[in-house]
Amino acid sequence: MQRQLRLILVLSIVVLTAAVVVVLSLTPIYTATTLVMVDPADKNVLAPQSSTGSVAAADARIEGEVLLARSDNVLLTVIEREGLVGNPEFNHQPGLVARFLSFLRLREPVDLDPDQVTQQALAKLARMTSVQRHRATYLLSISVASEDPDQAASLANAVAAAYIDTQLTAKVQSTMDARTKLLEQLDTARQDVVGSDGSFDRYVSQNLATIIDQTGNAELSRIKAELDRLGERRADEASELTALQKALGEQDFAALSSRLADPELTSLEAQRQVLLSAITEPSDEEARTAQLSSLDRELQSRATALIDGRRALVQEIQSDEASQSRNLRLAILSSALSSDTLTEIYDLQQRAELARQQYDQLQARSQQLQAEATLQLPDSRVVSPALRPADPSFPNTGIFLILAALSGLALGIGVAFIYENFIGGITTDEQLAALSRTSLALSIPRAKTQPSRGSVSDLILETPLSAFSEAIRRVRTNVDHQLTKKNFEGQNRAPVIAVTSTVPGEGKTTAALALAQSFALSGRKTLLVDCDLRRPGLHEHLGLAPAQGLIDALAADDPGAALKSAMVTDEDTKLLVLLGSHRSAGATDQLVTSRNFDKLIAGAARAFDVVILDTPPLGPVVDGLYIARKADAVIFLVQWASTSQQDVRRSLLALDGAIDDRNVLVPVLNRQEVAASSWHRRYAHYYSQELG
Structure with missing residues (x-):
């Protein structure tokens, strides 16, 4: 989160700004509520001692009243009484797509008939109205939301009145239906009386x-x-x-x-x-x-x-x-x-x-x-009529902005996590160690100054107390320790160290040259071989232009003469370098798998104390995988905050298939920004002012 703090803050501010714009553009909605008390006991003036029945029956009765209060019949009564068909808030408005098509003259406006207009008003009022029972009580809250606070209160009271009227009308109608049925039986009884008297x-x-x-x-x-x-x-x-x-x-x-x-x-x-x-x-x-x-x-x-x-x-x-x-x-x-x-x-x-x-x-x-x-009475009564709401119920600006801020923060953290672990480059040693499944990953800082000879690797000689030089020595020391753990000292040959990367341009050649110079300065006879046959670059770092190189030696029947002409010695460090001269015009994997290359590596391991191979990147060509099999240690370089993590994963998977447990894998994060290095911030006073 600290590394991606800028991204998190930017996304949070963007989301919060968008939320403010949305809040300012939203139409405020006001909600008014009428409180209605429902008595589950039937109201009968002629039989005042009626009971409510069981608790379950009373609860079922209340739930039924909730459905009745928000029924279409009640809402249609409100629409008729309040004249909502002509109300601007209930007028049918075409949707955005319909208005756009009408603007382009691709669709003619549709005039609705009165029934459709009424249905539109009914649907709108149904969306605006809610009826809820207050927990286990006999209280119903009838709420209506509207853009006009006065209209919200008026409609809430109108819905309550229509509900009570509908309830009373249903009771009266039920009683009259029973009386009508009774009158039919009364006619039959009258005929029976007349018939019985006539019989006597x-x-x-x-x-x-x-x-x-x-x-x-x-x-x-x-x-x-x-x-x-x-x-x-x-x-x-x-x-x-x-x-x-x-x-x-x-x-x-x-x-x-x-x-x-x-x-x-x-x-x-x-x-x-x-x-x-x-x-x-x-x-x-x-x-x-x-x-x-x-x-x-x-x-x-x-x-x-x-x-x-x-x-x-x-x-x-x-x-x-x-x-x-x-x-x-x-x-x-x-x-x-x-x-x-x-x-x-x-x-x-x-x-x-x-x-x-x-x-x-x-x-x-x-x-x-x-x-x-x-003498029928309604079973419900209004105990608290709706009043004009003072504040809008929607949007709740405070809650909305708090949720927007939290959402923006969560989005920023999520995007930062995805960028940090899947999309963006690697920025910490811990990330690289986790990807490579090793206990430790090293880092090499980006050079802030240019050496006099033009190659960054020369900082080993010019500023030996710089952070760059110290990082190269740390890599060298780690390789030695890892080889010691593998019991390499018992072998009668020099360790072969391959330096590779995922893609070109990650500083692989510079790091290989600096590491070789560090080994040479430590008093060990060191050979650096430019094995990048597709794109050799060591001669450019050394400012040389050899006529022949490793590719010529490997392709020759007698590679000895070509090897001698491609060998140069760094006078300052006594480092011996086997250069490349030109790019290969064909496939090179057959050269690095040839007997000549195997003889070269075996001979160098017997003649030198350390052999370092500058290999091609693993992503574009397969040469590096073949060379890694011949090495005792593989230094895998990843450029800081640049190389895609997916590419790094693919390269590491390829290396897993090329090497085994006998090989040492040393992941190194190259060109790390010094300001981002907590190590440098804590121990900067140990380094020289020329921060290589």
Whole structure:
């Protein structure tokens, strides 16, 4: 994180800036909440002692109320009452793609029909509305979010009111549906009562003679005759009453006076006829019309009074008939009847009594349901109406910016981790050691000054106390220690050290030359061989241009003469260097795998104390892998913060297949920035001011 601090800070600032821009561009949303209390006990004024039932049933009831409060029926009621179809916030707005296509004239705007507009408003209100139950309580919070705080409060209260109205309407409708069903049963019960009473009368009529014979009661015949007479009289009077009512409705006063035979009514009708037949002047027409209207009213009043008298007479006859019917029943029941007749009569009476009881119960329940429908109360009530919210509920600027800052920091750390471990170059010894699966990796700092002879490797001679020179000596010492651990000292030959890298330009040749010079300065007879047959470069570092080089010696039948002409000695360090001269025009892997190359390495190992091979990079060509097999130690150079970690992994995997446990692998991080080296910061006073 310290190495990638700049990247982390930049990404965090970018994300936080984008969050600020987004927050400033967002439309604030205000949320208002109405608190509603639901009573799970049914509200019934006529039965105030109703219970709520079990806890599970009450919970299920509350959950059902939540669904009802946010149902489409409630929301459509709010849309209609509040006129939301014409509200700008609920108007249908085409999407960004539709507006863009319309701007390019690739799509014509679509006009929605009223149903579609209503559906759009319903969908928008449904998204704006939320209904929640407060844990295990009977409280519901109805919340509405809107761009206008006043509208948010108004809609929250409107949704609560529509919900309560819908609940009450459903209760009233349920009660009325039950009453309608009950009225159907009431008609059936009424017919049963009439039928049961008629059955008794028919039985008496059909069996009266038998009953008289059984009882010897002549009074029964008299009562039955009187009952029949009253029935005939009632029928006649009822028929006459119907005719009179019809004549009154038609204002046929002549027929009324004829049927009623009332002197006063007859006199009024005569006056009316005289007035109708009288011839008057047009000027007297108004007075004549007024007189006719007055007579008509008197006739109407007198006829109505007389008809009411006839109606009272019919009712009196019906009362007498009912009295005689009761007398007949009592007389029959008090007579000495046979057991069969008594049983039959008792059954008829019981059926009639049960029919009347059922009819009375249904009638009472019907009246009760009518009263309940009128006196229904809602099961919910508003306990805290919504008020105008003072602050927007969205966006929560503080939380939003804190989350954005944390997200930016997390993104920066994630990108830095990916860059550090997968994409970017290697920047620490620990990274290189982890990649190479070794316990230790070394580093060589980048040279800050240029030596007089032009090659950075000459800093070994010119500034022996510089950080560069000390790093080369540290590499040399580490190689010696690693070879000692491998028990190399017991062999009768010099160690062969190969210096390689992943890609060209990582400072491999410079490091190989500096390492060889360091070995030579330590008093050991050292040979440095330029094995990069594709691109030899040691002669350029030494400022030489040999006519022949290693590639000529390996290709010759007698390589001795070519080797002698390619050998040079560094006068300052007594280092012997086998140079390359020119690039190969063909494949070189066959040269480094040839017998001549094997003889060269074997002879050099016998003749020198140290043999260092400057090999080609592992990425472009395979020569370095063949040469690594012939070396006792392989120094693998990686340029600081440059070479891709994926390439380094591939090269290390290739080396794993080329060498075995007998070989020493020394990973080295080359050209490390001095400012990034914690080692140098702590021990800079041990080095000279010329920081090579």
